[in-house]
Amino acid sequence: MVDIPSSSSRVLQLRGPQHLFDRLFRSATLFFGLFILLLLGGVAVSLVVGSSAAFSKFGLPFLWTDIWNPATERFGALVPIYGTLMTSLIAMVVGIPLSFGVAVFITELCPPVLKRPLSIAIELLAGIPSIIYGIWGLFVFAPFLQAYVQPFLIATLGHIPGLGVLFAGPPFGIGILTAGLILAIMVLPFISSIMRDVFETVPPMLRESAYGLGCTTWEVIWRVVLPYTKVGVVGGIMLGLGRAMGETMAVTFVIGNAHQIRTSLLAPGTTISSALANEFTEATTPVYTSSLITLGLILFFITFIVLAAAKYMLIRMQRQAGG
Amino acid sequence: MAKDLARYARRQRKNWIVLGLSLCATGVGLFFLGAILYALLVEGIAAIRPSLFTEMTPAPGSDGGLLNALFGSAVMTIVGTVVGTPIGVLVGTYVAEYSRGNKLGQAIQFINDVLLSAPSIIVGLFIYQLMVVPMGHFSGWAGSMTLAILVIPVVTRTTVDMLALVPNALREAAAALGTPKWRITVSVCYRAARQGMLTGIMLAVARISGETAPLLFTVLSNQFWSTDMNRPIASLPVVISNFALSPYPDWQRLAWGGALLITLAILCLNITARSLASFGSIKQ
Numbered sequence: 001m002v003d004i005p006s007s008s009s010r011v012l013q014l015r016g017p018q019h020l021f022d023r024l025f026r027s028a029t030l031f032f033g034l035f036i037l038l039l040l041g042g043v044a045v046s047l048v049v050g051s052s053a054a055f056s057k058f059g060l061p062f063l064w065t066d067i068w069n070p071a072t073e074r075f076g077a078l079v080p081i082y083g084t085l086m087t088s089l090i091a092m093v094v095g096i097p098l099s100f101g102v103a104v105f106i107t108e109l110c111p112p113v114l115k116r117p118l119s120i121a122i123e124l125l126a127g128i129p130s131i132i133y134g135i136w137g138l139f140v141f142a143p144f145l146q147a148y149v150q151p152f153l154i155a156t157l158g159h160i161p162g163l164g165v166l167f168a169g170p171p172f173g174i175g176i177l178t179a180g181l182i183l184a185i186m187v188l189p190f191i192s193s194i195m196r197d198v199f200e201t202v203p204p205m206l207r208e209s210a211y212g213l214g215c216t217t218w219e220v221i222w223r224v225v226l227p228y229t230k231v232g233v234v235g236g237i238m239l240g241l242g243r244a245m246g247e248t249m250a251v252t253f254v255i256g257n258a259h260q261i262r263t264s265l266l267a268p269g270t271t272i273s274s275a276l277a278n279e280f281t282e283a284t285t286p287v288y289t290s291s292l293i294t295l296g297l298i299l300f301f302i303t304f305i306v307l308a309a310a311k312y313m314l315i316r317m318q319r320q321a322g323g
Numbered sequence: 324m325a326k327d328l329a330r331y332a333r334r335q336r337k338n339w340i341v342l343g344l345s346l347c348a349t350g351v352g353l354f355f356l357g358a359i360l361y362a363l364l365v366e367g368i369a370a371i372r373p374s375l376f377t378e379m380t381p382a383p384g385s386d387g388g389l390l391n392a393l394f395g396s397a398v399m400t401i402v403g404t405v406v407g408t409p410i411g412v413l414v415g416t417y418v419a420e421y422s423r424g425n426k427l428g429q430a431i432q433f434i435n436d437v438l439l440s441a442p443s444i445i446v447g448l449f450i451y452q453l454m455v456v457p458m459g460h461f462s463g464w465a466g467s468m469t470l471a472i473l474v475i476p477v478v479t480r481t482t483v484d485m486l487a488l489v490p491n492a493l494r495e496a497a498a499a500l501g502t503p504k505w506r507i508t509v510s511v512c513y514r515a516a517r518q519g520m521l522t523g524i525m526l527a528v529a530r531i532s533g534e535t536a537p538l539l540f541t542v543l544s545n546q547f548w549s550t551d552m553n554r555p556i557a558s559l560p561v562v563i564s565n566f567a568l569s570p571y572p573d574w575q576r577l578a579w580g581g582a583l584l585i586t587l588a589i590l591c592l593n594i595t596a597r598s599l600a601s602f603g604s605i606k607q
Contacts, residue, residue, distance in 0.1 A: 105345040127529055128590075303442055
């Protein structure tokens with residue numbers, strides 16, 4: 001921004017109401033700017049305060065206790081943490097290659113006419129609210145998986161020693177795997193649109209020189225574009241990861257909400273956000289409520305770190321491209 | 324030579340395979356978009372009838388509509404947008420016009436970007452602690468404030484981006500005429516960035532009108548007609564969620580109808596916002 005002489009400048013002394021307006025306006029913007037910082041601080045403080053009851057009762061072992069029993073008021077966070085990490089992991093394993101493919105297609109292969117409509121179509125996936133994915137997942141996707149995909153997985157992968165335990169048990173339809181797959185669809189537009197953006201920051205000269213050496217399109221992507229955009233790509237992936245961990249309604253609908261850890265991916269489980277969505281209004285005792293808020297604090301902590309790291313990487317990427 | 328040719332063929336093959344896979348990936352993405360829209364249309368249209376817009380949410384087994392939920396959603400979305408938008412615009416103005424890239428401005432932008440993708444359920448917990456617990460009951464106001472907090476980062480982000488596109492020459496020209504800084508910002512910069520900022524607001528509205536999780540424990544829901552924002556109030560996403568998870572076919576049908584309505588509204592908002600942005604007045 002240029003330094004436009006403001007009210008404090010000696011050259012242009014503003015008098016009267018203008019001077020006052022100027023200061024008022026500036027203060028208002030500054031006030032709400034600080035308010036944003038306060039907001040994040042406020043969220044953190046409120047969660048810490050809310051979690052104190054559970055924390056004083058269970059202490060640090062809360063983090064790795066796998067009991068969740070409202071009747072006896074024994075609570076531990078291990079099962080929801082496991083569910084959150086597991087569903088996000090599936091989402092990443094499935095979602096990253098898909099997003100990469102979409103980004104490559106849009107930046108390298110797509111005819112220019114199709115580029116915009118295609119980008120918009122993929123980004124519309126991101127605009128569909130979580131609850132719609134939930135209801136679609138419950139009534140369409142999960143029955144489909146139960147009828148066709150899961151029996152196939154059990155019949156084929158289920159018999160491989162070692163790997164088999166991941167695909168054991170009856171096909172419920174709902175469960176960790178279903179939730180992970182829906183999350184993969186949900187993070188696809190986020191990750192692919194960031195990948196597309198960072199791919200487009202690669203200077204044309206770099207690509208052209210690689211093509212000039214006789215590289216195939218794939219070699220240009222793998223050896224030139226990806227190394228150049230590494231930081232931004234990782235940032236985009238982490239942004240997607242942050243989203244996946246925080247998604248609530250879609251997961252709540254299809255995960256089955258069982259406080260248990262099973263090795264099988266087909267078994268129902270729970271995540272931090274789905275436990276909150278499901279149980280918060282049913283929590284009758286202060287310790288129960290406080291335990292749920294503690295789960296929220298853990299989620300806040302994990303996603304904050306992931307999102308901040310993602311943001312940091314994307315900012316670095318922008319600077320690199322700008323400088 | 325033969326070896327070179329074979330190697331060339333191998334490289335070409337690899338290239339085509341990978342590019343083919345990327346085409347498939349795009350196909351998968353579009354397929355799911357299509358599959359979701361198809362299911363919504365097929366299941367939702369069956370539920371769309373006049374009573375959907377004129378009657379209240381029913382008890383299981385009886386006929387009804389979604390009028391109270393539509394009303395509640397509209398009111399809370401409007402209040403959330405009206406509260407959140409000016410704050411977002413002012414924050415964006417500070418970052419783009421006043422901070423001049425200083426540490427505070429950078430910090431605000433960084434935190435804002437983190438808030439932009441933060442899980443909305445966390446915001447719900449925050450408002451629960453801040454408003455629901457002290458007031459002693461769930462309320463429409465608490466829901467509106469949750470939505471307002473979700474609006475702020477979206478609006479801030481687009482405001483910053485759009486103000487950054489306003490050419491400095493415009494600001495300088497206005498300043499040369501003796502225009503005070505606040506007037507430059509309001510009458511020149513906002514005007515030049517108007518379309519982009521409007522896009523941001525529409526995207527924010529699109530985002531909050533489908534929000535469910537944070538409303539579950541800030542507003543709860545309400546089976547009846549209620550205009551009292553101080554009380555629990557029905558909202559479309561929460562009703563969809565409750566009805567879809569119920570065992571009653573009538574309720575599930577209404578949930579699909581609501582889901583279709585909400586998705587169409589959001590897709591329209593998104594598409595309008597994007598075309599506004601692309602036909603925007605600012606050209607670099």
